[in-house]
Amino acid sequence: MNRAVLVFAGLLALALPLSLLAGRVWIDPASTPNAWLILGELRLPRAVLAIVVGAGLGAAGAAMQGYLRNPLADPGLFGIAPGAALGAVTALFFGYAASAWLLPAFALVGAGGAMALLALIAGRTGGIALFTLAGLMVASLAGALTALAISMAPNAFAMSEIVLWLNGALTDRSWREVWIAAPLVTLGVALLWRASASLDALTLGEPVARSLGVEPARLLWLLILGIALTVGAGVAVAGIIGFVGLIVPHLVRPLTDRRPSQLILPSALAGALLVLVADSVVRVLPLVTELRLGIALSLLGAPFFLWLLLRMRRGLA
Amino acid sequence: MKLEAKGLVLEGRLAGIDCSLEPGAVTAICGPNGAGKSSLLEALAGLLSLDGGTVELDGQNLATLPPRERAKRLGYLPQEHEIAWDVSVRRLVELGRMPHGDRLAGPVDAALDALDITALADRRAQSLSGGETARVLLARVLAGEPRWILADEPLAALDIAHQLELLRHLRAEVDRGTGVVLVLHDLAHAMNHADRVIVLHEGRIAADGPPQQALSPERIAQCWRVAVKWIGEDGARALVAA
Numbered sequence: 001m002n003r004a005v006l007v008f009a010g011l012l013a014l015a016l017p018l019s020l021l022a023g024r025v026w027i028d029p030a031s032t033p034n035a036w037l038i039l040g041e042l043r044l045p046r047a048v049l050a051i052v053v054g055a056g057l058g059a060a061g062a063a064m065q066g067y068l069r070n071p072l073a074d075p076g077l078f079g080i081a082p083g084a085a086l087g088a089v090t091a092l093f094f095g096y097a098a099s100a101w102l103l104p105a106f107a108l109v110g111a112g113g114a115m116a117l118l119a120l121i122a123g124r125t126g127g128i129a130l131f132t133l134a135g136l137m138v139a140s141l142a143g144a145l146t147a148l149a150i151s152m153a154p155n156a157f158a159m160s161e162i163v164l165w166l167n168g169a170l171t172d173r174s175w176r177e178v179w180i181a182a183p184l185v186t187l188g189v190a191l192l193w194r195a196s197a198s199l200d201a202l203t204l205g206e207p208v209a210r211s212l213g214v215e216p217a218r219l220l221w222l223l224i225l226g227i228a229l230t231v232g233a234g235v236a237v238a239g240i241i242g243f244v245g246l247i248v249p250h251l252v253r254p255l256t257d258r259r260p261s262q263l264i265l266p267s268a269l270a271g272a273l274l275v276l277v278a279d280s281v282v283r284v285l286p287l288v289t290e291l292r293l294g295i296a297l298s299l300l301g302a303p304f305f306l307w308l309l310l311r312m313r314r315g316l317a
Numbered sequence: 318m319k320l321e322a323k324g325l326v327l328e329g330r331l332a333g334i335d336c337s338l339e340p341g342a343v344t345a346i347c348g349p350n351g352a353g354k355s356s357l358l359e360a361l362a363g364l365l366s367l368d369g370g371t372v373e374l375d376g377q378n379l380a381t382l383p384p385r386e387r388a389k390r391l392g393y394l395p396q397e398h399e400i401a402w403d404v405s406v407r408r409l410v411e412l413g414r415m416p417h418g419d420r421l422a423g424p425v426d427a428a429l430d431a432l433d434i435t436a437l438a439d440r441r442a443q444s445l446s447g448g449e450t451a452r453v454l455l456a457r458v459l460a461g462e463p464r465w466i467l468a469d470e471p472l473a474a475l476d477i478a479h480q481l482e483l484l485r486h487l488r489a490e491v492d493r494g495t496g497v498v499l500v501l502h503d504l505a506h507a508m509n510h511a512d513r514v515i516v517l518h519e520g521r522i523a524a525d526g527p528p529q530q531a532l533s534p535e536r537i538a539q540c541w542r543v544a545v546k547w548i549g550e551d552g553a554r555a556l557v558a559a
Contacts, residue, residue, distance in 0.1 A: 069401035069402075197415065200412060200415075201412055201415055202401070203400060203401045203402050203404065203409070203412070204399060204400060204401075204409070204412060204454070204457070205395065205397060205399035205401075207359070207364060207393070207395045208393065208394075208395060208399075210364050210384075211362055211363075211364060211388060211391070211392070211393035212388050212412065212413075212415045212416055212461075213384040213385040213387070213388035213389075213415065213416045214384070215384055257404060257405060257408055258402045258403050258404045258408075258441075259402065259404055259408055260402065
């Protein structure tokens, strides 16, 4: 058990009760009318969903950075999140979103499609460069098709639905979304965790990792499946929530011995914490309409990324 | 535990290589740029998918050996000193234990000790000098207690003191029965420190034997197209233009 796991588990245990009470209406369980109903049916599922989605994104980011040996890697770059988004947008485009299960189902099919495409192109060789390029192409193809769906939306309502949905949020989510996402994210994090020893070996480069017994194709499959499950399930229930996978490993790394394997579980906890706190903040902000969580995290994430680049500038130049 | 190459073919790089290596000796692979030295080393380490031929370890085809079993027996050290994350020296050296599925302190400490880097164990990778990094990466190989050490240009980028030190460590491993195969550009090091030299030229073996024979001025003229002569005495030879 490393220090980072304890720190972020502790912070999460503190943040969860606070987040349940926080909102446009602050709840006092003793005096607020229907307090337990609000907590049990609205705030708790939303908080649990924030934890589930954040954990998946955090673990995926840590695994991705370890795999690409690059601290600027983000799971969103590799086509699976855009693929899932395209699936969800397709459901919205055809008006299937009225059925509660169809939108997440379409998003998962989209994530699976992107995953299959990635595996088809890069899976056999297990090469990292090919995987990265394939991921970028899948991402831009899915992005282009999503833009096409927006521009050809049958009516203004569908268009605004799509655009709003793309800026992820956890508003009005229920236990149903939790039941969809939680098992998939758990399985995904477990797969990424299984890849962790191989990620450590990659620290010394691909040839050394292979000489230590790492099988590149098996590792790539673990990663593709793990990221499809964690990120795909997250997008399916919450829309696009960017930057979590990028930021979180940087927050966690200084608390670990910097081996990629030591990042995965604490990054899951820190991702859960970040999304939980951010979602509580957007609820509390005194705005006319609630700020979308995806927008809030991008507002936080983009300056962080810039700060990171500035810090690394000397090394990159 | 013999390491044998049988008819290795890799398009554009290896054109039918046969050799049989015995442990307990330093074998140097030499040759001009593009001769296929690194490819041969990678093939011997079981890291290439070949177009033809097999590499056998004690009569077992490496291609059919489970990767972890292969990794336990063959330690590979590439030329590039890539360390992606700023982990501690001890954690890097422990990576050598990965094929065994443990992080046993015994072999890790022994490897740190063998390369005189016990004092560096808690230092971070990015704070190391080039010479220290080279020793740490060799310690990583030793920690896995392989039967064979296959190293690509382990002396490149090291000053003469560190070169001699690394060669001394490798010789100590050979004395314990380990097989050592080195790709070397520096023919004088091959001449002075190898027990056997394999000269590659255009993907084929041009010479294979004791260093004095394999690296004769005539052979060097034929493969490298330069006129040179050896000066000095056995064990301390230098190569100069003829």
